[in-house]
Amino acid sequence: MDILKNAARLAAAAGCALVMSTAVRAEPVTLTWFMWSGSDAEVSAWKHVAGLVTEKYPDIKIEFQTASWPDYWTKLPALAASGQLPDIISLQSMRTPGFANLFEPLDPYAKKDGFDLAAFDTSIVQGLTDDGGLRALPYDFGPMVMFYNQDMFEKYKVEEPKVGWTNDDFLKAAKALTVDGNYGTAQSVPDVFFAYARSAGANYLKDGALDLTNEPLKAAFQSYVDVVAKDKVAPLFPASGTPSGAQANGRFVAGSVAMYVDGPWSLINVKDSVKFKVGIAPLPAGAAGSISLSAGSGFGIASTSKHKDEAWKALQVLTGPEAEEYLASNGRAFAARNAQQKFWYESAAKGVANAQATIEAALKTAEPYKTTAEWNTVSQLFEQYAPLAFAGSQSAATTLDQIQQLSEQ
Amino acid sequence: MSSKLAAAPSRAGTGRAKAILKDDRRAAFWFLLPSFLGLTIFLLVPLAASLVLSFTNWQLIGQSKFVGWRNYVNLISLDPSFWQVLRNTFHFTIEYLVLNIVISVTMAVWISNLRWGKSFFRLIFFLPTFTPLIGSAIVWLLIFTPGGFADFIFSTLHLPIPNLLTSPDLALQAIVIVSLWSGFGYNLLLFGAALEAIPQSYLDAAAIDGASSWQRFWRIKLPLISPTLFFGTVMTAITSLQVFDQVYALTRGGPGSATATLGFSIYRTGFAAYKMGYASAIAWVLFVIIMALTILQLRVQRRWVHYDL
Numbered sequence: 001m002d003i004l005k006n007a008a009r010l011a012a013a014a015g016c017a018l019v020m021s022t023a024v025r026a027e028p029v030t031l032t033w034f035m036w037s038g039s040d041a042e043v044s045a046w047k048h049v050a051g052l053v054t055e056k057y058p059d060i061k062i063e064f065q066t067a068s069w070p071d072y073w074t075k076l077p078a079l080a081a082s083g084q085l086p087d088i089i090s091l092q093s094m095r096t097p098g099f100a101n102l103f104e105p106l107d108p109y110a111k112k113d114g115f116d117l118a119a120f121d122t123s124i125v126q127g128l129t130d131d132g133g134l135r136a137l138p139y140d141f142g143p144m145v146m147f148y149n150q151d152m153f154e155k156y157k158v159e160e161p162k163v164g165w166t167n168d169d170f171l172k173a174a175k176a177l178t179v180d181g182n183y184g185t186a187q188s189v190p191d192v193f194f195a196y197a198r199s200a201g202a203n204y205l206k207d208g209a210l211d212l213t214n215e216p217l218k219a220a221f222q223s224y225v226d227v228v229a230k231d232k233v234a235p236l237f238p239a240s241g242t243p244s245g246a247q248a249n250g251r252f253v254a255g256s257v258a259m260y261v262d263g264p265w266s267l268i269n270v271k272d273s274v275k276f277k278v279g280i281a282p283l284p285a286g287a288a289g290s291i292s293l294s295a296g297s298g299f300g301i302a303s304t305s306k307h308k309d310e311a312w313k314a315l316q317v318l319t320g321p322e323a324e325e326y327l328a329s330n331g332r333a334f335a336a337r338n339a340q341q342k343f344w345y346e347s348a349a350k351g352v353a354n355a356q357a358t359i360e361a362a363l364k365t366a367e368p369y370k371t372t373a374e375w376n377t378v379s380q381l382f383e384q385y386a387p388l389a390f391a392g393s394q395s396a397a398t399t400l401d402q403i404q405q406l407s408e409q
Numbered sequence: 410m411s412s413k414l415a416a417a418p419s420r421a422g423t424g425r426a427k428a429i430l431k432d433d434r435r436a437a438f439w440f441l442l443p444s445f446l447g448l449t450i451f452l453l454v455p456l457a458a459s460l461v462l463s464f465t466n467w468q469l470i471g472q473s474k475f476v477g478w479r480n481y482v483n484l485i486s487l488d489p490s491f492w493q494v495l496r497n498t499f500h501f502t503i504e505y506l507v508l509n510i511v512i513s514v515t516m517a518v519w520i521s522n523l524r525w526g527k528s529f530f531r532l533i534f535f536l537p538t539f540t541p542l543i544g545s546a547i548v549w550l551l552i553f554t555p556g557g558f559a560d561f562i563f564s565t566l567h568l569p570i571p572n573l574l575t576s577p578d579l580a581l582q583a584i585v586i587v588s589l590w591s592g593f594g595y596n597l598l599l600f601g602a603a604l605e606a607i608p609q610s611y612l613d614a615a616a617i618d619g620a621s622s623w624q625r626f627w628r629i630k631l632p633l634i635s636p637t638l639f640f641g642t643v644m645t646a647i648t649s650l651q652v653f654d655q656v657y658a659l660t661r662g663g664p665g666s667a668t669a670t671l672g673f674s675i676y677r678t679g680f681a682a683y684k685m686g687y688a689s690a691i692a693w694v695l696f697v698i699i700m701a702l703t704i705l706q707l708r709v710q711r712r713w714v715h716y717d718l
Contacts, residue, residue: 074680077469077470077683078469080469080470081469081470099470101470101471102470235555235556236572236575237555238550238553238554238555238572238574238575238660238663238664239574239660239661239662239663239664240550240554240574240658240659240660240661241546241547241550241657241658241659241661242550374682376681376682376683377681377682380661380677380681383661383663384661384662384663384664384665384666384669385663385664385665387575387664387665388577388663388664388665390575391575391576391664393575393576393577393664393665394665402665405489406489406490
């Protein structure tokens with residue numbers, strides 16, 4: 001009996017010790033973090049930010065995994081399907097409807113800790129939220145703006161774009177700059193077109209579903225296409241492995257296109273790779289004003305993660321003031337935290353004409369870029385079918401009908 | 410049955426032969442096992458899995474359920490792009506196959522008649538075959554892009570040819586050109602080796618009999634390389650039905666659906682729209698087409714392939 005009693009006591013003590021040890025000292029945890037990247041500089045920036053987490057929580061180590069932007073969106077669902085999602089995964093606001101269910105809703109965590117979401121820009125917090133709640137904490141965002149080659153405007157004595165400029169001003173400038181083998185502007189699809197359509201007062205969604213066949217949108221697309229097809233002041237981009245947005249960026253950087261639309265996240269790379277002065281301006285105003293679309297990205301917890309509490313701690317550091325200051329001062333991110341945006345103006349936007357006035361004006365009227373769950377398909381269909389309209393092989397209206405029909409099946 | 414066989418009278422000699430045969434069988438089993446396992450794990454299982462998938466609506470994320478023949482029915486009756494895709498695939502296959510075989514046979518005969526530089530020319534023409542197509546397609550993209558080198562050539566020669574990549578009627582020709590450039594070197598090497606194997610005495614005898622070089626080609630060389638020609642044709646037909654890299658890098662199926670092929674369609678449906686079940690159904694349609702075409706070729710070969718050298 002005694003032996004039995006002693007054994008029981010020993011077991012109880014051992015049990016206690018086990019419980020105690022986990023309570024007192026958290027076991028070191030290695031979290032995996034999956035994020036897209038496009039260059040070594042980006043990878044080292046993310047690794048630095050991951051290091052901040054370990055600095056604050058020595059028991060949490062972060063293993064950084066990466067893929068290029070297009071591959072990320074192929075790999076993420078594949079990882080999900082095979083049950084191998086990393087603990088922390090990254091989300092872009094335009095892809096929230098399609099991928100939200102891979103992400104753990106963060107509202108309960110934020111509520112529990114009294115986490116201050118008001119420190120972030122509201123539009124990007126909305127962009128990363130779906131019916132199920134907030135899916136990721138944002139690190140960057142931004143409205144699309146017009147990038148322009150200041151040297152070309154000076155050389156041909158054309159008035160530079162400025163806050164309050166209109167579509168007529170834009171077309172006039174584009175025509176004046178289509179000289180000496182250069183083009184005035186570059187028209188990419190679909191993101192920039194949707195911003196153009198919103199400014200023209202048309203909409204591409206109806207009750208949350210894709211609606212490309214309404215008349216105002218068709219009219220807007222025709223005039224967007226005519227800049228290439230009729231006015232010929234923008235190059236004709238073929239459907240190819242290089243998305244039209246990247247082709248526009250390439251032509252602008254090469255100095256053969258005077259204007260193109262992009263997000264503030266591209267500014268640092270553009271500025272570093274061109275030999276001319278870069279300026280930015282809000283999108284030219286259409287019938288409904290200058291309405292830009294804003295998008296951004298953030299990090300969330302995979303719903304399959306076994307270390308959700310640790311991941312939540314890590315998220316707060318990855319998108320915390322220190323990380324945001326680092327990313328913004330390196331020009332990597334137009335900070336999603338309002339207080340840290342000034343560091344971006346001092347780095348990425350340094351020497352860029354009208355940068356702060358432009359971003360502030362654009363943000364005043366910008367809408368979050370709303371999308372549907374099948375956005376990847378819509379995007380690819382635009383890349384594939386829009387060249388038919390740009391080349392004048394078929395009308396803009398027919399093209400939109402085709403894309404609508406193909407995206408539905 | 411086996412006990413009956415065992416009970417049957419046997420001579421000592423056949424007994425030993427049986428033992429050796431048994432040993433051989435065992436050895437063969439162990440030698441074959443690794444590749445058989447590899448084949449099973451990496452080919453047969455995925456093949457069966459994709460067949461099962463083609464009857465589901467699996468979308469990578471979320472639950473999937475069996476939908477019976479619906480994927481196949483949708484493909485044939487509802488999908489607005491499927492028939493265009495099928496047409497493109499056949500158009501590409503026929504045009505590419507004919508041009509590839511004609512060009513590679515012609516070049517192989519030409520090279521085999523050279524006095525010097527045979528291996529040099531073979532190497533030069535074989536180079537594109539082991540150049541990663543996805544990389545060289547980017548160079549081709551720069552050549553074909555509006556206002557690029559190809560347009561410059563066309564306009565300098567006053568040829569009324571519009572830009573290939575943006576013309577829905579001609580975009581497929583760009584894919585054919587790039588495929589030919591990258592693909593004919595392999596067949597060239599294959600046919601070159603077959604031509605080298607023809608005994609010189611046959612050709613000399615024919616020459617003495619007064620056969621022209623044209624006759625020597627049609628009556629002697631061509632029949633004698635016909636087994637290799639057949640192999641090359643079958644393999645080229647299969648790879649051209651599966652064409653993907655060129656389309657992916659050069660046109661992404663565009664403009665519109667002008668260059669969308671079955672291979673590209675599988676990719677787009679599976680990895681852009683994440684409809685894995687539907688993509689598997691397209692993949693099985695492609696499988697059946699390739700299978701049918703190969704069987705047809707095997708049947709027809711009896712009429713024109715000569716295996717006696």
